[in-house]
Amino acid sequence: MSSPPASLPLTRASVEAAYELIKPYIHETPVLTNTTLSQLASTPRTPAELEGTEWAGQNPAKPVLRLWFKCENLQRIGAFKARGAFHAIERLKQEPGWEEGGGRLKGVVTHSSGNHAQALALAARTNNIPAHIVMPTISAPAKIAATKGYGANVVFSGSTSVEREAVTATVIAETGARLIPPYDHPNIILGQATASFELLSQLPPSTTLSGIITPLGGGGLLSGTALTCSSTSVKVFGAEPSFQGADDGRRGYLSGERIPAVSTLTIADGLRTPVGAIPWSIIYERRLVSGIYSVSEAQIRAALRLVYERMKLVVEPSAVVGLAVALYNEEFRAMVERQGGAQGWDLGIIFSGGNVSLEALGKLFSD
Known part of the structure; x- marks a missing residue:
């Protein structure tokens, strides 16, 4: 098989160079906030909501979260x-x-x-x-x-x-x-990294993100985001579905060994891919990602519905997995509570895409 194009080193400086190179061809996508979603993320879940989960019987986490949404669903080709x-x-x-x-x-x-x-x-x-x-x-x-x-x-x-x-x-x-590989090549990773690079430049001067969370499939977006933030204080997190082993990144991160194959029919169809070798080297081997968290299909649907109803944005299920983690994953929420304290966190969430058909949406919300 032919070799992919030669590449720059995987550094933040290379991310900046990539951004300058592609600026004429891409949209500067907006960064939005939503008071309702930030309030929901900052509201402790009830004991009833935790019943039947691994956190049943625990005291609900009480994080303070202010959410900033990078809308790559409005990028060219919708992602x-x-x-x-x-x-x-x-x-x-x-x-x-x-x-x-x-x-x-x-x-x-x-x-x-x-x-x-x-x-x-x-x-x-x-x-x-x-x-x-x-x-x-x-x-x-x-x-x-x-x-x-x-x-x-x-x-x-x-x-x-x-x-x-x-x-x-x-x-x-x-x-x-x-x-031109889908995700497992430095040039792809550096290009995807420009989303978070752009995000950081769009924030108000008074705002400093504590973290950015992105969906994790093949790992191009997450590893690129990690490169962008590598010389900053911003922590980077990955988000995955848990359905049928789609959380290969989380399981590999915890075990210390990349999982090379995954077979799942999660509704987050963009995240059915195992983490690539080069993204893994950034995510785990270079320790540039602070954690990976997973959510259920029901939680992804709930987050998707909230975005449609409260933000009026067209997003695909894969895009909202990071939001679902912020809303429903008690491990992540408790970590924010511990580290953010009363001041809390400003959290960047990358909406990765919006390519979903009306027919597919109807099926998702037909239950």
Whole structure:
């Protein structure tokens, strides 16, 4: 399989360089607050709400939380993935000999079922570069249509990683296209890191975040956020679904060993991927992430409903997992109470995307 583009070192300085490089191609997404959600996050849960959970019988946590929402659901293609895709393409264009060797005509290739597929298709079209996207046949029809709509050549595969990678290898052999991985490459990580870099620059001068929490799937966004905050006092946390072992990042973090495979049908479909090796090296081996927490499907649905009803924003289930942790995970909430005290925390929450169909939303809320 062809090598991905060469990259800069994984440092905060490289994040800043990535941001300057992709600024012409991305939206500066807004940072919003919501008084109701901050109040809910700062309200102790009742003993009845804790009944049946691992915290039953414990005194409810009493954190003070002021929430700041980075709305990457309003990014191009509806997700933060546009940042990594544009950064990878820009670095590829800078490679010595790439143009001369016919790289632009050969194009790029990736395998993805959703947001990265659309992001790379858009970045490639913007630069007049062919894009070949390997998508599982079970991908959401709306995401397939959007990827084709950006001009990509969609090639279908089976749903397992082995099947996707085999088809990708065939496309590379036939076309000579360069591989742009979905998350497990420095250029992707540095691009995704620009979301939190931008967030920190948008806060009022009087506000200093104590922490940022992001969803955790393959780990590009979380590890990138950790790089952004590596020379600051801001703590970084990951959030995952617990359903059917989707919390591979949390379990690996606790055991000290990355879990290389996961099989889950969590409603947070963007987080069904195991943490990649390079993100893991930042998250765990470099100790740049302070903790990873998980929530149930019911808690994700509840957080999703709150965002729709209180913020009037279109977000996908994966996007609200961090909010669900702040609202419902007693371990996280107790940690904030201990460390924040009466003053509390200003907490950044990255809404990672908003690519969800009306039909899917109807099913989520039909119960």
